[in-house]
Amino acid sequence: MPLLPDLFADERERRVALAAGQVVSEAERCVQCGICAYDCPVAIDVRSYAWRGLPVTDGRCIRCGECVRRCPRGTLSMLAADVQCLVATPAEILPFTPGEGP
Amino acid sequence: MSGRPGAVQTGRQACRHVIIGHGPAGLSAAEAIRALDPDASITIVSEEPYRFYSRPGLAFYLAKRVPQEQLFSRPDAYYRHWRIDTVHARAEGLDPTARLVHLSGGRRLPYDRLLLATGSAAALPNVPGIDLAGVVTLDSLSDTRTILDAVRQARSAVVVGGGVTALELIEVFLARGLKVHYLLRRARYWSSVLDEAESGLVLKRLRDEQVEIHTETELGQVLGRKGRVAGIETRAGQRIGCEVLGIAIGVQPRLELARPAGLPTRKGVLVDGHMRSGVKDIFAAGDIAEVSDGDAPGHLNMLWPVAIATGRTAGANMTCADLADGPAAHGDTADAPGALYRPGTPFNVCYLADLWVSIAGQVSPAGADDDLRHAGRGSSEAWQAASPDGDALRVVSGRAPGAYQRLHVQGNQLAGAVIMGDQRLATPARYLIEQAIDLGPVRAALLAPGADLAQVLLPFYEAVRA
Numbered sequence: 001m002p003l004l005p006d007l008f009a010d011e012r013e014r015r016v017a018l019a020a021g022q023v024v025s026e027a028e029r030c031v032q033c034g035i036c037a038y039d040c041p042v043a044i045d046v047r048s049y050a051w052r053g054l055p056v057t058d059g060r061c062i063r064c065g066e067c068v069r070r071c072p073r074g075t076l077s078m079l080a081a082d083v084q085c086l087v088a089t090p091a092e093i094l095p096f097t098p099g100e101g102p
Numbered sequence: 103m104s105g106r107p108g109a110v111q112t113g114r115q116a117c118r119h120v121i122i123g124h125g126p127a128g129l130s131a132a133e134a135i136r137a138l139d140p141d142a143s144i145t146i147v148s149e150e151p152y153r154f155y156s157r158p159g160l161a162f163y164l165a166k167r168v169p170q171e172q173l174f175s176r177p178d179a180y181y182r183h184w185r186i187d188t189v190h191a192r193a194e195g196l197d198p199t200a201r202l203v204h205l206s207g208g209r210r211l212p213y214d215r216l217l218l219a220t221g222s223a224a225a226l227p228n229v230p231g232i233d234l235a236g237v238v239t240l241d242s243l244s245d246t247r248t249i250l251d252a253v254r255q256a257r258s259a260v261v262v263g264g265g266v267t268a269l270e271l272i273e274v275f276l277a278r279g280l281k282v283h284y285l286l287r288r289a290r291y292w293s294s295v296l297d298e299a300e301s302g303l304v305l306k307r308l309r310d311e312q313v314e315i316h317t318e319t320e321l322g323q324v325l326g327r328k329g330r331v332a333g334i335e336t337r338a339g340q341r342i343g344c345e346v347l348g349i350a351i352g353v354q355p356r357l358e359l360a361r362p363a364g365l366p367t368r369k370g371v372l373v374d375g376h377m378r379s380g381v382k383d384i385f386a387a388g389d390i391a392e393v394s395d396g397d398a399p400g401h402l403n404m405l406w407p408v409a410i411a412t413g414r415t416a417g418a419n420m421t422c423a424d425l426a427d428g429p430a431a432h433g434d435t436a437d438a439p440g441a442l443y444r445p446g447t448p449f450n451v452c453y454l455a456d457l458w459v460s461i462a463g464q465v466s467p468a469g470a471d472d473d474l475r476h477a478g479r480g481s482s483e484a485w486q487a488a489s490p491d492g493d494a495l496r497v498v499s500g501r502a503p504g505a506y507q508r509l510h511v512q513g514n515q516l517a518g519a520v521i522m523g524d525q526r527l528a529t530p531a532r533y534l535i536e537q538a539i540d541l542g543p544v545r546a547a548l549l550a551p552g553a554d555l556a557q558v559l560l561p562f563y564e565a566v567r568a
Binding site: 026027028031032033034035038047048051071072074075093094096098 | 170
């Protein structure tokens with residue numbers, strides 16, 4: 001029996017996201033209440049990004065910052081345009097949207 | 103067990119994974135199983151007739167910040183796509199020998215690997231009248247219906263208890279236009295976590311919102327009229343009229359399946375770092391899991407991120423035949439294969455009386471909280487863990503406009519932090535605690551009288567991260 005990959009090592013499965021002027025999320029603060037998505041003027045499901053700790057890469061995002069302001073747990077923040085962000089996306093977290101690759 | 107085909111390894115017969123409980127631990131386990139085993143059969147059993155929803159979001163829904171539908175993050179299509187089956191039934195018993203779950207209605211559900219993620223339930227004080235209509239707790243979506251029914255005709259509410267949930271109930275009743283009385287058994291709010299100044303900040307804000315706070319006051323009995331709450335009487339004999347009584351004295355792990363089935367339990371179900379219980383092929387995660395190595399008692403963590411992390415660990419290991427085929431070997435798991443849960447730094451962020459509060463690491467000496475008779479939802483027993491021997495603990499507090507910070511410095515490291523208001527220090531403090539960073543030159547600056555904690559710590563954090 002081969003060893004399972006250590007799914008929870010901090011440095012594994014990391015990739016660099018070019019998060020220029022994007023909303024980034026801290027998964028550990030998110031409780032999936034959905035306020036971010038509810039208040040998004042272009043109806044992006046922001047919390048599905050937060051579940052996986054990903055930056056909001058949806059092309060419709062207008063960077064209005066409404067989700068950042070409304071989140072009751074400080075999960076989201078707007079990253080400055082010239083900052084790069086390391087994002088952890090452990091493989092065992094499934095996307096909400098069927099068909100979207102993990 | 104001989105004679106059974108190795109269900110995981112053959113690739114022919116799908117391994118049957120049964121998960122009891124549809125909270126963050128149960129769903130995270132299901133996701134991990136599916137990510138690692140495309141053929142696995144996955145069934146989530148829940149006594150609630152819903153898809154996954156956000157329990158921490160219930161208070162936001164009741165306070166009218168978000169509609170109820172929004173609490174459901176996953177559409178039906180998600181369950182179909184990932185082939186996660188759901189069964190709406192109450193699990194009434196386990197048969198670990200026959201590998202069966204007995205469901206309400208007489209159904210029996212066979213499993214190869216079983217996860218108990220049954221969560222916790224609000225405790226009720228043992229006082230006369232506690233069964234009257236209008237006595238409410240906040241655990242589940244069905245509780246929100248009860249609360250909405252209760253507040254509809256109500257003018258005033260009494261809240262008893264402490265921690266996050268007591269404040270959530272207060273905010274809900276305020277948002278619904280009720281006069282709110284809050285009973286505290288001593289002078290402080292959440293004394294197991296907050297210091298006197300922090301507690302005072304929260305209470306001041308509640309008073310500003312016209313909440314009437316009754317300190318040194320204990321619930322004696324609930325008064326009723328025609329089966330409904332009409333008021334309460336304190337132990338000292340004072341009567342307060344109300345139509346709703348909110349109870350938040352803590353939650354208890356739901357062990358009604360685990361104990362009769364013979365799973366070793368203390369405060370919760372005892373599990374090793376792989377989330378294996380003491381019974382073959384049965385795992386536990388979330389609020390009910392007491393992670394313990396050897397004889398040392400573990401901590402209960404009623405925390406959302408812990409539920410997700412333990413659920414993922416359990417799910418990953420349920421697909422691993424080497425692990426699932428044996429019961430937990432307490433105290434000797436470091437070299438075993440599989441995913442290992444690392445407790446990390448217990449952390450939560452809560453919103454208390456319109457104030458952001460982040461809590462991380464060891465923040466309080468061991469001590470009782472008279473208002474919380476059980477573990478509070480959204481809290482960790484590890485916050486009260488005794489400090490290891492050796493270096494004495496130094497506690498420093500800082501005030502800045504819109505911020506109140508408390509740092510616990512042990513030796514050359516940060517051991518704990520409570521950050522209220524301005525949250526700029528929250529993530530840096532958690533990082534420094536989690537990574538056990540040597541504070542080196544900034545230690546003295548932090549401990550200097552009147553230090554601006556943010557001004558000292560933020561540049562240090564940036565330098566460490568760079």
